[in-house]
Amino acid sequence: MPQPISATNDFVVKFANVNGSGSASANQLFAKSILRMGVPIASRNIFPSNIQGLPTWFEVRVSGEGHLGRRGGVDLMVAMNPQTWDRDVAEIDPGGYLFYDSTKPLPQSKFRPDINVIGVPLTQMCNAAYTDARQRQLFKNIMYVGALSALLGIDPAAIEKLLGEQYKGKEKLAKSNQDAFHMGRDWALANLQCPIGLRLQPSDRVGNRIYVDGNSAAALGAVYGGATVCAWYPITPSTSLAEAFERWCRRFRIEPETGKKRYAIVQAEDELASIGLVIGASWNGARAFTATSGPGISLMQEFVGLSYFAEIPSVIFDVQRAGPSTGMPTRTQQSDVLSAAYASHGDTKHIVLFPEDPRECFEMGAQAFDLADRFQQPVFVLLDLDIGMNDWLCEPFAWDDSRRMDRGKVMTAEMLEAGTTFGRYLDVDGDGVPYRTYPGTHPSKGAFFTRGTSRDRFAKYTEQGAAYVDNMQRLLRKFETAKSYVPRPVEREAAQPARHGVIYYGSSSAAMKEALLALEAEGIHLDALRIRAFPFHDDVMDFISRHEKVFVVEQNRDAQLRTLLINEGSINPARLIPILHYDGTPITARFIRAAIAEKAPALNVVPLAGAAAE
């Protein structure tokens, strides 16, 4: 028997549950109570494409240091699902802990000699206390939270407060939950050695951060960004984004005098109709978006080309999942980078934003509408399942009240009346961005015919090569202008001057930050650049040119961002070394560290200062 794992504010607890058993709210309670103690956590749902009955897991990484990536490994398994018992038990690190419902005795062969077993007769206690079957099930979950609070040293006052908040106005429910919580807690205190080696200690590392999922945050960003039309088709993992938009709108977008809605949400018949609605609404001057995932992006390709070529704003939130085809619909990946950046047939390029966490989902969720209006083209916001559907600890949302929507170049009736020349595709400012008019603006001026066919600067249909090339070149100029408007990359310099660098983006950020610290401790110093948008800001190519080799960390098989970098910057492929994680689980610091450390010796990743001293 190895030494029982002993750790304070630094361990991983994994809950193995059955889908639909009501465990989610109990697990959420557990996670939030730790946050209320001021201890940072990173939590993740691991779930199948299923509604009821299949296994589901919830993983809580407690990290006093504030690491928010997935760690890997399990110190304490709360094994509530007999169906997955064997693999759950096998997953526990040696010296770790197994918490289970000991009502029904299990043979010795079902356990491992190198772990610590903690049995609590949950079913028996529930059956004694409750007669209703649903209550027995639900309170069993709260009861294990009670027992865990005793075993790990969670402040019971924090839990009681959370239950009070959750059942505000339903005091009876709050009370019965608190009773169940104490039933579990008291049994553990009386019958088990508490606490175990894994302990929680109050801390101040959470600060004023918030705990929220990326889909809700992006939807709130859309509200703040002025979106009024949402058209969508249900698809995991993006569904909760559209649903959150409706929730926020009910709160913030009801006209007080009439109770009417300052928004319109249409659940369309498919993704084609969704993007069609968005384009129609944007053409007519409303801010509109859709939320989807990879298969939806595939279906929208033709319309995205129209949005690009006819220059109609559109905002597409793509919560990426593992492809191709139906792939692993409930697993995460960053595998739509290329299909978003170059979506549709013909020569196209689109603005793509890469938020790293819910805070940036909010910011970019709002900014996407300004960019779409300013550049009159599609803007993709690329979340992924990991950011979108999990609660993340992140900086609070912020908003500057002096900010106004940037509606871009819209010619008004007054401008037309004053005799301003209007050519829908006329580059009057040299930035590639033409003026548009909204339908119905002026009785006799400013009307034009929008079409996906080629046209001249005054929107007249033409198939003349010169006019077509003129237009395509202007579109390139416009994309060039966009470079300085999109979010700039963020650079983190190594502690010592570094010869090599690493590029990463999106949800890999948390794991990358942690990996950089670990690599640094091993003497591997890398400058790091987090890319936040396409088109790539000049800083990106500058970063690559300043380093001999650059690792590109991604969560897909084919190194899609690397391909985009090579293509857009004419980079020698040998200089960009792919680090790829794509099994559907969120990337970990352990993985990145190991993958880079393995390749490092060949690159002579010795700090420049160290090399000079030799």
Add this chain to the structure above:
Amino acid sequence: MSFLPKPKLHHPSLPKNALGYTRRDYEGSISTLCAGCGHDSISAAIIQACFELDIEPHRVAKLSGIGCSSKTPDYFLGASHGFNSVHGRMPSVLTGANLANRDLIYLGVSGDGDSASIGLGQFAHSMRRGVNMTYIVENNGVYGLTKGQFSATSDRGSKSKKGAVNTDEAIDLVGLALQLGATYVARSFSGDKAQLVPLIKGALRHQGAAFIDCISPCVAFNNHEGSTKSYDFVREHNEAVNRLDVIFGRDPISADYAPGEVREVVQHDGSVLRLRKLHADYDPTDRVAAMNYLQERKAAGEIVTGLLYIDPEPQDLHANLGTVAVPLNQLDDAALCPGAAALEKVNASLR
């Protein structure tokens, strides 16, 4: 066809409508369709209807998909914004546009390939959502731009110009529109302008999903012997159930009609649809009876035309969604952005 630009000068004696516009103000570019194309007659009927209804041209948004019919919005209402979108997807683009600004008049123009084949789904869903629009299908039963393939509205047994016989069942868009909840459903014939213009006027005045299936012979590929969408065939088999006039206020019924021959339907906006009955028993407010009648006449080989169904008090998509009266595209920052203080409260609830 000629590509000469139309002269801007108007004859001073051209009649003007209440807004001071002449019929010419409702025209567009010169048509590039074949001489004699039924679609050009429909464009002319749209121009006439808008002129007679005193509609400000710029308050109309005209949208279409892809195909011969979808080119036509370029040929009428030159002062309106037009949108020639993606094949079969006009309904979704129009629906989005309508959501953005409920104050404009939406005119969707499509064809049988555009609406019955590639766009059947979008056609169906725009009808069932009750989008406030006039949706005209210029139905010629054939793919013109790609030179003569059967479309999904070609009748079984109909012969192509090359002699091939269509073995597939035809999709009846009128039947679908009735079933899917369209609140104004008509069928007409591009060769019968007297019937078509009032039907378009009634549809433009209708505050819900108005659908007109307009049979429009293709002179190049579907006007031969054996076709069921040719001028001759449609004229021979046309079975009009009523004749429509759209009027405002209550002009006295002229003495031409015998008692019981005229029925009036008042639409939500006050316009009166005066229907001269050609079939004594036909009740255009009875949806189920209309569907039965259409099936029955179809089996007898007739093409039923006229105003087939009308719900004078329709509920449109905006009413269903409960949106504000102000067009969504006119809401400003103050109406849309909850601001920093509200955000602070959101933050507090997430700790």
